[in-house]
Amino acid sequence: MNYIIEEELELAEEPEEVLNSADTSLQEVEQILSSSHSPFKTSIFPVLIINRQLRIIYANEACKHMFMGFKNLPGKYFFDLFGKAFGIEDARKIRDTILNGGNGFSWKGTAHLKTRDTVSVQIRVYIFPLEMDLSAPSDFVVMFDDFTEENKKLLRSVFLSLLEASKLKDNDTGKHIIRVNEYSKRFSQELFKIGGEAYKRIDADFIDNIGFLAAMHDVGKIGTPDDILNKEGPLSDWEWAVMREHTKNGAFILSTYPNPMAKEIALSHHEKWNGAGYPFRLEGDMIPLAARIVTIADVYDALRMERSYKPSINHEVSIQKIFESSGTHFDPNLVDVFKNITNDFKKIYDNNKD
Numbered sequence: 001m002n003y004i005i006e007e008e009l010e011l012a013e014e015p016e017e018v019l020n021s022a023d024t025s026l027q028e029v030e031q032i033l034s035s036s037h038s039p040f041k042t043s044i045f046p047v048l049i050i051n052r053q054l055r056i057i058y059a060n061e062a063c064k065h066m067f068m069g070f071k072n073l074p075g076k077y078f079f080d081l082f083g084k085a086f087g088i089e090d091a092r093k094i095r096d097t098i099l100n101g102g103n104g105f106s107w108k109g110t111a112h113l114k115t116r117d118t119v120s121v122q123i124r125v126y127i128f129p130l131e132m133d134l135s136a137p138s139d140f141v142v143m144f145d146d147f148t149e150e151n152k153k154l155l156r157s158v159f160l161s162l163l164e165a166s167k168l169k170d171n172d173t174g175k176h177i178i179r180v181n182e183y184s185k186r187f188s189q190e191l192f193k194i195g196g197e198a199y200k201r202i203d204a205d206f207i208d209n210i211g212f213l214a215a216m217h218d219v220g221k222i223g224t225p226d227d228i229l230n231k232e233g234p235l236s237d238w239e240w241a242v243m244r245e246h247t248k249n250g251a252f253i254l255s256t257y258p259n260p261m262a263k264e265i266a267l268s269h270h271e272k273w274n275g276a277g278y279p280f281r282l283e284g285d286m287i288p289l290a291a292r293i294v295t296i297a298d299v300y301d302a303l304r305m306e307r308s309y310k311p312s313i314n315h316e317v318s319i320q321k322i323f324e325s326s327g328t329h330f331d332p333n334l335v336d337v338f339k340n341i342t343n344d345f346k347k348i349y350d351n352n353k354d
C-alpha cells in the first residue's frame with residue numbers, strides 16, 4: 001500500500017547546536033550501507049536513515065511500497081512527514097532519544113498513518129543507531145513494520161464468529177448479510193466521490209469499515225427468543241417490544257468493537273428519517289450516517305428477498321418503494337444518491353442470489 005504523508009505536526013524548534021553540527025553526507029551513509037550493514041538496503045521492511053538533525057538522508061527501496069513520493073524523502077525533516085503519525089508525546093520522546101541517548105539511543109513504538117484516500121495503517125517503528133559502537137551516534141535507522149492486516153484479521157475474526165453464531169438463530173440467509181455489506185460499501189464509495197461538508201466523514205476507512213460492519217446490523221437477534229423470531233403471522237404488541245430490543249442488544253454486543261460505527265449500525269438501523277422508527281425515535285441527522293446507509297441497503301434487500309410470509313419483489317418495484325419513502329423512512333439526500341446507483345444494487349443482488 002502507498003501512503004502520502006501530507007499533514008505536518010508542530011514540534012518545538014530544532015535545537016541550534018544540533019543544526020550547526022556537521023551533516024552526514026549521503027555518500028558516507030551509502031558507504032556504511034554497502035559495508036556490513038547492507039541488509040537495510042535490501043530489507044523488505046521500509047527503512048529510513050535519519051541524522052541527528054532529524055533529517056532523512058536515505059530511504060530504501062521498500063519505502064516506495066509504503067510512502068508515495070519516497071524518492072523525495074531525503075532532505076526532509078523527519079517530523080514534518082511523520083510527526084502526526086506518532087503524535088506529539090512520542091515525537092518528543094523520539095527526539096529526546098536521538099539527541100540525549102537513553103535506551104541505547106533506541107526507541108520502539110507504533111505510528112498511525114492516515115489520509116482520506118487510503119485506509120489507516122498501523123505500523124511498528126524501531127529506531128536505533130546505524131553504527132552500534134559509537135558513544136554519540138550521528139545516524140539512525142528507522143525501520144517500519146506494517147501490522148495493519150494481522151491486527152484487522154484478528155479483530156474481525158472474533159466478530160465474524162459472533163456473526164456466525166447469530167446466523168444460526170436468524171432466518172435471514174447468509175447471502176443477505178453479504179449483500180448488505182456490498183450495497184453499503186458501494187453506497188459509501190458514491191458518497192466519497194461527492195464529498196463536501198455533508199459527507200466529510202466518509203473516507204477510505206469508513207468505506208472499509210461499513211463493508212464489514214453492515215452485516216452486523218441484526219447481530220442482537222441472538223438475544224431474541226426463537227418463538228418470537230420464527231413466529232408465523234403477526235406479532236402481538238409485547239412481542240414487537242421484545243423484537244425491537246435486538247437493536248439495543250446488538251449495540252451492547254458490539255460495544256467492544258473499537259470503531260463506534262459497529263454500535264451505531266446495530267442500534268439505529270430501524271430508525272426513520274421522520275422520527276417514527278425505533279428504538280429511540282431519532283430524527284434526521286440525529287441518526288448516524290452509517291445507519292442511514294445500512295437502512296436503505298437492508299430494506300432494499302428485504303424487499304428483493306423471498307421470505308416465508310412474502311414473495312420476492314422485483315428490482316423496479318423495490319426501488320420505487322424506496323423512492324416513495326424518501327423523507328419519511330429514508331434520508332432524502334441519500335435517496336437522491338441511491339437513484340444514481342440502483343443498477344449497482346441490482347447487480348449485487350443478482351451476483352449474490354440465495
Ligand SMILES: [Fe+2]
Nearest residue numbers: 217218269270
Ligand atoms: Fe434489524
Ligand SMILES: [Fe+2]
Nearest residue numbers: 172217218298
Ligand atoms: Fe437485515
